[in-house]
Amino acid sequence: MARAALLLPVALLLCLALAGSAGAARKTVGVYELKNKKGDFSIKVTNWGATLMSVIAPDSKGNLADVVLGYDTVAGFVNGSSYFGALVGRVANRVAKGRFVLDGKAYHLYINDGKNALHGGHRGFSKVIWTVKEYVPDCDSPYITFYYRSFDGEQGFPGDLDVYVTYQLSGPYDLSLHMNATALNKATPVNLVNHAYWNLAGHGSGDVLGHVIQVLASQYTPVDQSMIPTGEIAAVAGTPYDLRRPTPLGSRIGLVSGGGAVGYDVNYAVHGQGFTLVARVRDPASGRAFELWANQPGVQLYTSNWLKDEKGKAGKVYGKYGALCLETQAFPDAVNHPNFPSAILRPGGVYRHDMLFKFSS
Template sequence: MKMARALLVALLLVSCFVALGLSGRADAAAERKTVGVYELNKGDFSIKVTNWGATLMSVILLDSRGNFGDVILGYDTVAEYMNGTAYFGGLIGRVANRIANARFTLDGKTYRLVPNDGNNTLHGGHRGFDKVVWTVKEHVAGGSSPFITLYYHSFDGEQGFPGDVDVHVTYQLSSPHVLSVRMNATARGKATPVNLAHHAYWNLGGDGSGNVLGEEVRLFASRYTPVDASLIPTGRMASVAGTPYDFRTPAAVGSRIGGLLSRGVNGYDINYVVDGRGLRPVAVVRDGASGRAMELWADQPGVQFYTANGLSGVRGKGGKVYGHYGALCLETQGFPDAVNRPSFPSQIVRPGKVYKHDMVFKFSF
């Protein structure tokens, strides 16, 4: 099995290519056999995406002094993403976040998943959607609204999940400096949980510029879902008032994190209950040194706020070394372990029904 996996990776590495500047509809048969890097450009705003894991590799923006910078962490090559374990920029699925004890019961049948986080399943298992080759359906590199649409067919029984699922994600740039990420998934044949998430590591000062403890964050969330020692929700939804989780008014990340460290918690890694419904504001992040700001809108019930607590000496783009608190993640999502928590919003998609998840990032400098 290990030899077969090594051979597959080797073949993918040989077939990798850079597909910069291409446009129009890609040939699906060819794309299934190749892994590429695709660029979208809109004036002084650009991104790169690879169809390995539908991964966002870079987001290039000006700062207030007119200097360009990449505001997400990651690697220089697709090969490094293939071997990486940090989920940099990946499209997470079939079910993002944690499922307790790697199992759930649906319509009277118990499904056993692949445990990859102690006894739990994290981010879809050992081979989640961020570790597969997606098909490039369409790529328009420039113009008024450049975009790329990627497709993946998840088969019945993949990592233990029931039913076939057809998944699409579109990355699109628009004015003035807006990045949209639109996800959808259609269940085929069987009911199944679906909870997709985008796992970019943001540092508005630029990747490798240091920690994000000085970045100012506002979260439009008055409640969060407390967790146990293995980061599985207890089932409660608690008020953030009077806790280190309260970012209802803008505050530097470092101004609150001490309250966690004093409890033996090494940083933020928690799901917030986003106020309101539909496409609505989720978070605002500002970096004083660069003058960059990012506003996030989304339509999901929750958002995982993570301060890259697990990074330690990770070598990234240009040989930069990423450390603790070197970025922050804002992963809009359904609630963790929702499939085992009837009190949480359901993430079950019935046959023929479509799961949808929209995110909008608005940048300024």
């Protein structure tokens, strides 16, 4: 059932009731800006879904543009279904049949993608109101930290979980994300993802087929027709998934598909250990580029294969291949594949996911 649109101006603070619990305390939803000292690099975020709403960056001539897809108002993100800029969890990507067994007990998740669970369920972390714990806009490295307490049984996941995400301008043209989660009383899978859609020519400027991409991974995880990993960790060598050298997206995109749509929608096994360089992206026309660094074992490359006539910011209409996503992550469906790096967090354990986007032009 479609939900009625909410006409909520970005400039205003919004009061939304927490869904699913009558009489729950009301929380305020706001929009927050971080800006570098020069004023030519900035982001906006909202505590609805801990969502990245905009990233303003200069091109090679100093012209500014917003390089992520999204909506003008928080209402757009509330009602949207594409996860633009959202913080996705408790477990991002897919869990086969919404089921897994942990310590001898079977858990059943909310099914919202065919027969599978996707991005934390019907009401995952991207569809809740986060608490603003700190907002420090006036310093050399401005930042904001959001907090969410996920309760035992939420969308079928076990145990209470404390979750924090910090957005920070850690350098003049650097955007850092720090995601932490602590399991309080039960073992649980955790896989948090930022789902930003990037178009370095500017959101709504057309497709990204001219973007040049490099993914520093020699292996990937093939999937079946339901986008569930087969369990194989395969070599990219000799396949269209080999992006180890800078490659224009348009030169390969017609050779790959996922879930019945032509285009990239695949998890790569990242080179190296710890915090490492994952990918490079450049738009030759504008000169804008970024490096992505992270500390997760995988990264999902998605080329907006399913976007169609999505009305976004400033009246722009987003279409197929209108952006690319690079989601550093645990391997999809890791809970059902013992040969994949574990995504299980034990009680008292702390999950740490760090990302760094280093922009240049």
